[in-house]
Amino acid sequence: MGTAIDRFDEKARQTFDSIGRTEVYRGELLRHSVYTRLLHWAVALFFFLALFTGFGIYLPWLFRWFTPVFGGGALSRILHPYFGVAFVFFFFFQMLNWLTPMIWCDGDSKWMRNIRRIAASQEKLEPPDTGFFNAGQKAMFWEIVAGCIVYLITGIILWAGARSFGATAVAISYVLHDLSAIIMLGGIFIHIYLSTIGEPGTFQAMTRGAVSEAWAWTFHPAWYKKVTGRDPREDYEKARQQQNTTPKANSNPN
Amino acid sequence: MTNGWIDIKNTDMMLIMGGNPAENHPCGFKWAIEAKLHRNAKTIVVDPRLTRTAANADMYVQIRAGSDIAFLGGVINYAIQNNRIAHEYLVNYTNAAFLIKDGFKLPEDGLYSGFDAEKKTYDKSTWNYEEGGDLTGKPPAPTPEGQNAPAGQGAQHSDTGKGLGYQAASPTGAKAGTGAPALPPNIAFDLSLQHPRCVFQLMKKQYERYTPEMVERITGIPQAEFLKAADLFTSVRKDGDMKKVATIIYAVGWTQHSFGTQIIRAAAMLQLLMGNVGRAGGGVNALRGHSNIQGATDMAGIFDILPGYLKMPNPNDVDLATYLKRATPTVSKPDPWDSFNYWSNTPKFTVSLLKAMYGAAATKDNDWAFNYLPKIDRNYSWVNIWNDMYEGKIKGIFAFGMNGVMIGPDSNKNIDALKKADWLVVCEIYPDETSEFWRAPGITADDQKKINTTVYRLPGAGFAEKDGTFVNSARWLQWKNAAVPPPGLARLDQEILATIFLKVRDLYKKEGGKFPDPVLNATFAYTTPYNPSLSEVAKELNGKALADITDPKTNITIKAGQQLPGFAWLKDDGTTSSGNWLYCGSWTEAGAMMQRRGTDDPSGLGIYPNWGWSWPMNRRVLYNRASCDGGGKPWDPQRRQVWWDEAKQSWVGSDVPDFKPDSAPKDHMGPFIMNPEGIGRLFVPLGAMADGPFPEYYEPIESPIANPLHPAQSSNPVVKKYKTDMDKYGTLDQGFNVVCTTYRLTEHYHYWTKNNPMNVQLVPEPFVEVPAELADRMGIRGGEKVRVTSARAHYIAKAMVTRRIRPMKIDGKETFQIGIPIHWGFRGISEDEDRTAKTLANQLTPTVIDPNAFTPEFKGFLVKIEKV
């Protein structure tokens, strides 16, 4: 248990942790506690519910086939704000939960400058100062924080409608709400990709809560160092040599 | 209406006063709009409030409620002073040139000659034409003093001079010139209109007193504004040009005063003076407020007449001959002129009516059952019903679709009157205040136990469930068809009435009783007597031949049993029957004329001769002979209604000539054929009016000022106050300092639509219109509840604070007016939801009536107002 972040929601964390279980096998590290995982999936659930009901409002002609899932366009429209509020609600706790590790640092700026190389996989390993979250994740986190604020304000305006806030406010809110959704949607594509097939081994962090040490030194070396006390590069080299010494044939010139 | 709804489109100028057609007759008002759109016609609205009619007017003038005669008198004065009069018309078609008896006195002091202060009636013998001949150009001869008429006709007075309620210009003429003394057969006249005793000079003298200053003092209309209005209205007769036409449109804002008939008289005089009567786009147009009160009047649903405006017999009519002698006017005219005197046919109409009512029981031997009819010698009108019931004289009352408690005046008195009746039979379609008077607000369960009236409430049929004929304001008879059966156990009204009557008849047959003959002999030979078919009744009204009758001129014969084609066929020998001579021609052998649906209007004047049927004999504009000059040519060739066809030696035209068709212009027959003189009466001789041959301005019974014309005789001298303990009249000294008027809203219909959720949605609650300045003074804001108190009761509703009623200066004193819509009572949608205070507007109104038409003074009484 090395995340060692003390916050006022520690109690909630402990409660959830005492209910749920996280099995950490040998060679693995605890990545996310039960509380965090539950929050994440609550956020994800309501995000998608809001997203899908939102589709029916954003482009009904395109998503007409889909809206019956929610009982049709009108019901989608009724449900959407409730889903949205739930999304914001759960994300609020997630935000508190992750406030500290999401703090931007110098390494993140460097990471960002280096993003092309990282995206192109020219660097197999994350830069050594990548901590619990990398700069991409932090950017997305803060985008969601900003997005939630926009959603909440514009959403309430749209919800109450022109009768309460006037036509101009609605007209402006409508654009901002959509813009926010589009940006977030773009981010979510990347998030899902990277947490599943884009970076194999990541997904289990949000399911079982544990990740392999190799995953950790590859993607979050600074965090690896912090929780194990070992140097990630050394452990990586060690593992590589160990792999090379295995008797299995290997013709790869790398 | 002398003219008709559609005919309003032919006008060039409208004076709308004492009426609010945009709100109360919206679909008729379209024709006023048409005149504006297509003729650039101008509208002047004179009203206590800026109504929705006024909102559309070219000129709106705010007047104090009840001061209309002062305004109209002022306009008459203006027209005479500025020569905006139709000279040829005036001389030939009115009695302007006729001389009035010496001894006739104008009311400088508020009284005409002949007033009996004790009886509060007039001896009208001086209100008569001078006997003589053509005095044109001759100097007036000195006349001996005190040429007083014989006395001793007081008994006649209360019985004479009933107006038609709303309609001044219909065959009321028949009522004039009866009794002794009679009109002279040969009237003295001065065609130069210069003789000091000619009607024109008297009229001029009478209205010279109605100066713009006087008008301002009485009505509150600033002089400049009055002059502008008078100038605009009379501008149609600028330089005597006769092409243009002006109309006057009014409703119960004129009739509901203690001098209501005289307001209408004043309007009629103005129209005669300007030559606007009988012409397309002209006339004096009463807008009737209800679907069939015109028909009810024609049918004599009122106490003082028989169907077709025949007089009710009085006890002095000991037999039919006496009655007919009294009721049939004789010609009275200048010798060289001619007069049709249509009422000379009264005997034919009367005998035919009696034959219709009593059939075979009406024989020559029993005077055609003349004595079956009750003989009356006093006032049995609406207000007297309630007054006399309150005094215990009336034991039982039928109310068929008539909500007497709401209508008032002084609803509390009517409620208390009903408490004293033995029985009340109400036929209604909704729960109404009259049937539930015994549980009116304020009557406790204990009180109810002391009320011994038996009330039967019978569910009648609505309009869509009944067929039958309505007569509209333009005298059109129109048949309507039933669309649905009555709901639940409700029954047709005629079935209810017929069954009650036939059951009474059965009782008389079985048990005998007082004078059973009329009850036993009234004709009820309908196919289903207990539920008479209204088409059979309509045919009876038209009348039929009882024996073969032949017209000696044309040799046409009508066989016994056949429907009569028109009232010219009626006989006084018992060979014809007709329930109402005016309707003779409405259902002939050719079929039901009132069911016709012809939509052709060849003249373009809106006559529609083949739509429905209009009495008399399908004439659409009354007195239409007056639309032509002396030579029989239309005053305005663009608006030709009828004209003299020299070749045919006959009157022809787009409308049916309201005239003797073969009377050549040179015969100088007067166009007003229902008057024995044949002319339009500027001066009403003898008994037709109870309170003066010219309209004189009197204050309402409750008035904030003393009449500036004659403070000693402030209100109408012949009007009597009622004397029960319920009858209280307020004065300024008692703190009743606000003039109040009552009216309808366009969204509601009397006491009927308060049961209709749609109309309730439009205007859900009662309100009082209060001028903003008065509201400021009283600390009242819009929507707050106010209490309006009269000498009789109080009324509570929310205030509508508006700038559409402004403060007025009446005789120098600042005076406020408020207005109360009448629609809410204690049963209705809003009432049953407790959204109203359940007070009635007519609890405020005084029991006082017009001496001619007996209509109560619902407008212009005094109240005080305070915040609740």
Place this chain on the structure above:
Amino acid sequence: MELSRRTFLKGTLAGGAGISLLGFDLTPVYAQTQSLKISRATETRSTCPYCAVSCGVIIYTLGDKAKNAIPQVVHVEGDPDHPINRGTLCPKGSSLEQDILNDRRLLKPQVRRPGGTDWEDISWEQAYTEIAQKVKKTRDDTFLEKDASGKTVNRCEGVAWTGGCTDTNEFNYLAVKTMRSLGVCYLENQARV
């Protein structure tokens, strides 16, 4: 909560799968208007019962007048043929449907007995009988054949008749005939006020 009495019948035809990409319609969307509610209703020409303009109205009732169809009013509209109103109606005339179909209508005869504090139901027959007896008794009690000076008057001053504004001519005539035959003098109508 106010709920619509009549579902809006508007529908889209073949619009359910209106997928279009970049503006190219694959499945057209049509909008179809609501069908006309009076298209097959029975028309009855009548006259508005309110003011004396006497506007022509058409009462539309459900059913084709077949024996088994009890007509139900579905709409009331102005009669365009009528020369005066030419199809127009005021707010009162326009709401006549609510006057015909009104749940406040009186549906059965009722009587309030002397001292009573509520209505009691009564059969038509009983009501007729009682009223006829009361009318006869009142007439016999108050009938005056001759006045003080001995002149025939034949008046019944104990009974009054007040007639309504919507009574037809024919009904008014029956009222005049019956009431005058009873000797009624207090015979009045809305026409007076």
Place this chain on the structure above:
Amino acid sequence: MTDRKTLQTEKISGHSGPSPGLGMQRDFEVCKLVDTTTCIGCKACEVACVEWNDMPFGMTTFDNTYQTMPETRWNFWNLIKFNEHQREDGTIQWLMRKDQCMHCADPGCMAACPADGAIVKYTNGIVDFNQENCIGCEFCVSGCPFNIPRFNPGTKKVYKCTLCSDRVGEGLEPACIKACPTGCLKFGSKDDMKFIANERARQLKENFGMENAGVYDPQSVGGTHVIYVLHDATDPERYGGLPKNPTIPWSYTVWKWLFKPVLGAFALFGGLGVLMHYVSVGPRRPQPEPPEKEAANGNGD
């Protein structure tokens, strides 16, 4: 749908393409003319509307005015607005204006509506709401410069005047037009109505001294299919908030028809982008990767 249609669709909300079958039938534009100078505020139009459309009755409360209610409602599409206007000479002008959907040539509601077929505009100019397709988002409410569409919380749909498309489609005039007692409402082709309106304005100027009389047919929304004759066309605001220059919020025009699809596509490209990344760059695996993977990789290409 090969049958001849009584009303042809010209535009459909939330639907960027041309309307199918457009141009296959001749049609003319209809128009309602409201002459405020002959309106008597009788409310016949209000009742005719409620009656024809069988709308349930609502509760109203006295509010110091003759006006039935402050604004139109989902079950009250047509409201006479009463205004007491004080003239310069201190006299009162009582103005009445029938307020209802203006049936704009360029409807703001439609620009705002995202739902496919919830709002249609027919080639005759009628703008009609199709509640079956309405999603109740109420964007139309904010898109309308005349404040007309009304949300029904019960059905979660928006309603407004249909110009009686059902009647017009069957060859009848709208219910309010038929009822109007004074004829201040007229219905016919837009060309005729414009002509009549302009003639009336000219008549008011020349014969009734109303110098500023004019016609209200705002071009900022492409003209409307309800036009007014006003006593004073220079100040439409005095007639109970008739906007002098009604405009549709730019966000609905620009955003909806340009940026919205573009950015929508952009978001889709996000998905496409990661796919491309997977294909071209491939996943990043925890290092070192298992050797089989490397072998497989090497055995490719």
